[in-house]
Amino acid sequence: MTPEAVTAIGKRAEAMLDALALISADPGRLTRLYLTEEHRRAARLVAEWMRSAGLKVRMDAAGTVHGLLPAAGDGPLAGKRLLVGSHIDTVVDAGRYDGTFGVVAGILAVEELRRRSVALPFGLEVLAFGDEEGVRFPKTLIGSSVVAGALRDPMLDLTDAEGVTIRAALAAFGGDPDALDAEAYRPEDTLGYVEAHIEQGPVLERLGLPLGVVTSIAGQARFRIIVKGEAGHAGTVPMAIRRDALTAAAEMILAIEAIGMIFDIGHAGEEVARTAIVATVGEVKVLPGAGNVIPGEVRFSLDLRAAEDAVRVGAEAEIRQRIGEIAARRNVDAVVETVHEKPVATCAPAMVGRIGTAIGRVTGGEAHRMMSGAGHDGQAMCHLGPIGMIFVRCRGGISHNPAEYASPEDMGLAVVALVETIIATSG
Numbered sequence: 327m328t329p330e331a332v333t334a335i336g337k338r339a340e341a342m343l344d345a346l347a348l349i350s351a352d353p354g355r356l357t358r359l360y361l362t363e364e365h366r367r368a369a370r371l372v373a374e375w376m377r378s379a380g381l382k383v384r385m386d387a388a389g390t391v392h393g394l395l396p397a398a399g400d401g402p403l404a405g406k407r408l409l410v411g412s413h414i415d416t417v418v419d420a421g422r423y424d425g426t427f428g429v430v431a432g433i434l435a436v437e438e439l440r441r442r443s444v445a446l447p448f449g450l451e452v453l454a455f456g457d458e459e460g461v462r463f464p465k466t467l468i469g470s471s472v473v474a475g476a477l478r479d480p481m482l483d484l485t486d487a488e489g490v491t492i493r494a495a496l497a498a499f500g501g502d503p504d505a506l507d508a509e510a511y512r513p514e515d516t517l518g519y520v521e522a523h524i525e526q527g528p529v530l531e532r533l534g535l536p537l538g539v540v541t542s543i544a545g546q547a548r549f550r551i552i553v554k555g556e557a558g559h560a561g562t563v564p565m566a567i568r569r570d571a572l573t574a575a576a577e578m579i580l581a582i583e584a585i586g587m588i589f590d591i592g593h594a595g596e597e598v599a600r601t602a603i604v605a606t607v608g609e610v611k612v613l614p615g616a617g618n619v620i621p622g623e624v625r626f627s628l629d630l631r632a633a634e635d636a637v638r639v640g641a642e643a644e645i646r647q648r649i650g651e652i653a654a655r656r657n658v659d660a661v662v663e664t665v666h667e668k669p670v671a672t673c674a675p676a677m678v679g680r681i682g683t684a685i686g687r688v689t690g691g692e693a694h695r696m697m698s699g700a701g702h703d704g705q706a707m708c709h710l711g712p713i714g715m716i717f718v719r720c721r722g723g724i725s726h727n728p729a730e731y732a733s734p735e736d737m738g739l740a741v742v743a744l745v746e747t748i749i750a751t752s753g
């Protein structure tokens with residue numbers, strides 16, 4: 327393909343992303359949460375595009391839009407499907423590329439396959455999941471977990487900020503909370519799942535590369551740490567005998583940072599990335615929270631991610647030990663509670679190989695192999711079959727922000743790499 331033809335595809339992607347970005351709960355900024363009116367409108371638009379691309383469209387019980395290109399002929403692979411896609415929900419005040427690009431890329435890949443008159447011996451299905459971000463309900467990856475048959479505990483009684491349960495929201499959306507199990511695909515019918523997604527980090531831009539191939543999605547654990555000291559009068563309690571929960575928490579947070587600094591994902595080549603961890607404290611609550619009172623209690627969050635579960639678990643143990651030491655020395659109590667834990671999702675070597683070859687073909691250079699520090703639908707889909715991801719360079723590495731941007735040139739290359747990956751799956 328000529329560079330102009332590739333960029334023309336990228337420009338189509340841009341126009342579709344612009345159209346989706348107009349579907350928002352808030353005027354002037356993009357916010358589209360799971361099972362809302364905006365989600366419904368976005369799902370309808372995606373379904374329309376899928377139909378025009380010649381796909382058979384349906385919405386499943388969890389609100390995921392499925393567009394199927396049936397297999398050509400009735401060869402041995404005819405009963406199997408290769409799945410491609412991503413999510414159409416967003417964070418609050420989001421960018422327009424996160425998730426939606428993977429859905430649009432799937433539809434454009436179908437169009438390109440038809441333009442080339444490629445007859446796939448297997449079914450190709452484009453999926454638009456509704457809830458990757460987990461903003462409305464305290465649960466992520468519902469749509470992909472349903473398709474993957476990995477929704478062990480649906481927790482349908484979890485509520486949003488208005489007290490609406492997932493169960494009620496699903497029913498109102500036209501989904502079916504009681505039919506989620508029946509939507510699961512069978513591993514023996516699935517050839518795998520491929521997702522194109524913006525990188526959401528700065529590595530490809532720093533390397534001057536439009537695309538990269540993901541080798542794994544980082545494992546992640548979230549914790550809540552509660553430090554209890556003793557509140558007291560800021561004027562009368564001598565410094566030496568205070569049990570200040572905030573100064574203790576401050577020392578703990580710096581210790582966490584030091585453990586995280588041992589490795590640095592941002593600059594990592596693959597060798598380093600394999601053992602890298604990132605540790606983030608993003609939320610701190612001080613009680614009672616008055617300027618003239620010694621803090622009696624502090625609660626803070628910890629987000630810990632690594633490319634290997636053993637490394638993350640090791641870092642967690644080290645952090646727990648340091649927190650215990652600091653608490654003992656400062657005469658405060660500290661409890662570390664695990665809020666949630668998701669293991670590393672490893673991309674299938676065969677899939678990484680096919681995507682790497684495809685990227686090499688469309689960019690003329692060797693594909694950069696990288697870890698994803700962000701979570702993705704692939705973390706659920708890996709329960710169903712082999713997963714692979716194509717990362718697209720994004721400006722400044724900025725994501726979850728209206729300044730998010732990927733160029734039509736890079737997006738066009740990603741769609742063509744996806745097409746080449748799909749075709750290579752037949753061989």
Ligand SMILES: [Zn+2]
Pocket residue numbers: 413424425458523702
């Ligand atoms: Zn995403």
